[in-house]
Amino acid sequence: MIKTAAGHGAQIALEALQFAYPGGRPMAFDATIAASDIVAVMGPSGSGKSTLLSLIAGFERPASGRILIDGEDVSALTPHRRPVSMVFQENNLFAHLTVAQNVGLGRSPSLKLTEEDRAAVSDALARTGLAGKEDRLPQALSGGERQRVALARVLIRKRPVLLMDEPFASLGPALRDEMLALIAALHAEQKMTVLMATHDPRDAERLCKTMIFVEDGRISATGTTGAFVSGTASEAFNRYIGARREIN
Numbered sequence: 001m002i003k004t005a006a007g008h009g010a011q012i013a014l015e016a017l018q019f020a021y022p023g024g025r026p027m028a029f030d031a032t033i034a035a036s037d038i039v040a041v042m043g044p045s046g047s048g049k050s051t052l053l054s055l056i057a058g059f060e061r062p063a064s065g066r067i068l069i070d071g072e073d074v075s076a077l078t079p080h081r082r083p084v085s086m087v088f089q090e091n092n093l094f095a096h097l098t099v100a101q102n103v104g105l106g107r108s109p110s111l112k113l114t115e116e117d118r119a120a121v122s123d124a125l126a127r128t129g130l131a132g133k134e135d136r137l138p139q140a141l142s143g144g145e146r147q148r149v150a151l152a153r154v155l156i157r158k159r160p161v162l163l164m165d166e167p168f169a170s171l172g173p174a175l176r177d178e179m180l181a182l183i184a185a186l187h188a189e190q191k192m193t194v195l196m197a198t199h200d201p202r203d204a205e206r207l208c209k210t211m212i213f214v215e216d217g218r219i220s221a222t223g224t225t226g227a228f229v230s231g232t233a234s235e236a237f238n239r240y241i242g243a244r245r246e247i248n
């Protein structure tokens with residue numbers, strides 16, 4: 001495990017990453033993401049946002065190129081050895097484990113928890129508004145509560161990088177706001193580097209300082225979220241947002 005001091009983010013460098021799914025078109029990513037930045041990853045459906053996050057997390061391996069996290073090459077490491085937590089749109093939890101056990105996995109994959117670990121689990125559950133629900137199974141929670149359990153686990157893992165793939169896509173507007181506030185609070189405390197794939201520019205505006213725009217398997221623009229939203233960063237982004245407005 002690569003250790004970065006707890007409570008700090010890590011710079012992420014993607015150096016000439018090349019990747020293709022079997023029979024798929026080639027993708028190529030180059031980027032440097034500053035430590036502790038919160039970055040929105042936007043782009044049309046199928047452009048490669050999830051693939052980009054999967055490469056950083058280690059679920060997919062590049063054909064060539066390197067991924068450096070805080071200067072260390074993690075390209076050959078399995079996902080659980082990378083200093084990264086990941087939250088998906090759903091299915092973040094083990095259905096047969098209780099809320100407390102799902103969070104405890106953030107400390108010990110075999111759930112051999114010390115007293116200190118158990119205290120950390122309780123604390124994380126309290127801070128994500130889940131106190132009293134420790135013994136429930138995920139099926140007895142709402143979609144928003146399940147995402148909060150996933151965030152409680154992120155909280156106790158204290159990894160310097162947090163990747164989120166459309167984490168609020170199945171939640172209504174009020175819950176989205178609540179989750180955004182929770183992630184902002186988590187970030188204020190742990191200062192981890194955050195990449196969040198989203199189709200919603202309002203989520204990006206509320207949470208993210210920086211934006212990466214992915215198009216056709218590559219990063220076609222980066223800049224401040226403000227510049228993107230005001231329409232000055234990328235014509236392709238403007239077209240994408242315009243097209244989405246027509247759909248919605």
Ligand SMILES: Nc1ncnc2c1ncn2[C@@H]1O[C@H](COP(=O)(O)OP(=O)(O)OP(=O)(O)O)[C@@H](O)[C@H]1O
Nearest residue numbers: 021022024043044045046047048049050051052197
């Ligand atoms: N496991 C896979 N095997 C083969 N092709 C895949 C696989 N996963 C994704 N793809 C293809 O790779 C391309 C990029 O997909 P990806 O999921 O990264 O896009 P995305 O930008 O996250 O899309 P969305 O916004 O719809 O989630 C798409 O053409 C997709 O069909």
